Amino acid sequence: MKKINPHFVRKDFPMFKNEVKMQNRPLVFLDNAATTFKPFQVIEAISNYYLYETANSHRGDYDLCYNIDLKIDEARLSVANFINAQKNEIVFTSGTSMSINLIAYGYGVKYLTKDDEILITQAEHASNVLPWFKVSELTGCKVNYIPLDKNGKLEPESLKKVISKKTKIVAVAHVSNVLGYVLDLKELAKITHSVGALLVCDGAQSVPHVHTDVKDLDVDFLSFSGHKMCGPTGVGVLYAKYHLLEKMSPFMMGGGMNAKFDMCGDITYLLPPVKFEAGTQNISGILGLKAAIDYLKMIGMENIHQHEQELRKYAIKKLKENPNIIIYNEFADSGIITFNYKGIFAQDLATYLNSQGIAVRSGQHCAKVLLDYLGEFATVRVSFYLYNTFEDIDVLVNTLLKGGDFLDAYFT
């Protein structure tokens, strides 16, 4: 394990250049669960495509097309290696939301019936709830909830208690975007498979931060987004075991995914994964995602996770020194910390922090039912990444200590 020097890492990220300011102050960016900054290497991969490599993919007959096909293939292999999958198990999508919708429509709507059940938790992001509501609406199956423990974490024992032969899909986030617990996916997969159900993993907050091995975890599906891992927006990944991709229906139809079709409507699809990639792919996005993966691999996923743990430990210790701060996930194991300041509405606090150059997220974080569970209307969330420094936390903590200023800020 190597200790990351975030001050050096920052040199790769133009958003940390001196010219970039928020409220005329140096930027303290603590909203990495929402999106992350991009290093020059990623920006260069994207701009090189537009500057020197532009062509459409899908087997054109000249060198530029041939080059792009090769590069997309290389990118697919790189994503596969990153999560220990096979190349043909990687579908490029627009992000986690699209990936989960693809599972819902391509598998859920096709195979589930009114007697079946999908299990999720109250801690899920909207993208891992609403697609399942749609499956329920279209097939009549039920969406039920696995109980969380008193800290809002899903323990395998709780799944054991509620799972049954009716359960066909268990869909959970490996790391919750509000409370930041890292779930024991391996154990959850064993329990899920014991009744013949499939485990859908929302990896939006895990793949960018913790080393992920789909074979070892034995998940059936995994979704993640490029923009949360130093890559571009508009590109993401659906991993699925190949035999499941073979069984699934495409959810988008068009060019690039069929071998032939006739006037009567008979269509022969290409094999997965391209069967699920209708239309022109997000080529620059895919090339940018590959560059992001190369970058994260150069730094090392274990080193990134350790860096975030150290930041977390330091931040929790410092935040606890302030009696006005209520922390909701003191014992989580990722770089996500969720809190409130006594007597101050979360959004007001976030607006105040913005006035001091600090970017945090406030509100319900797309996990509306979890906030009901916590008994809060809104919370403030900070989330770290490889380029965050201990000084970032000092700025946050010292700003929060000047509690009285919050009210002053309304009257200036």
Ligand SMILES: Cc1ncc(COP(=O)(O)O)c(C=O)c1O
């Ligand atoms: C846990 C989780 N799932 C899904 C998503 C949706 O990701 P995207 O908006 O990139 O599709 C997010 C985004 O914040 C998330 O945190």
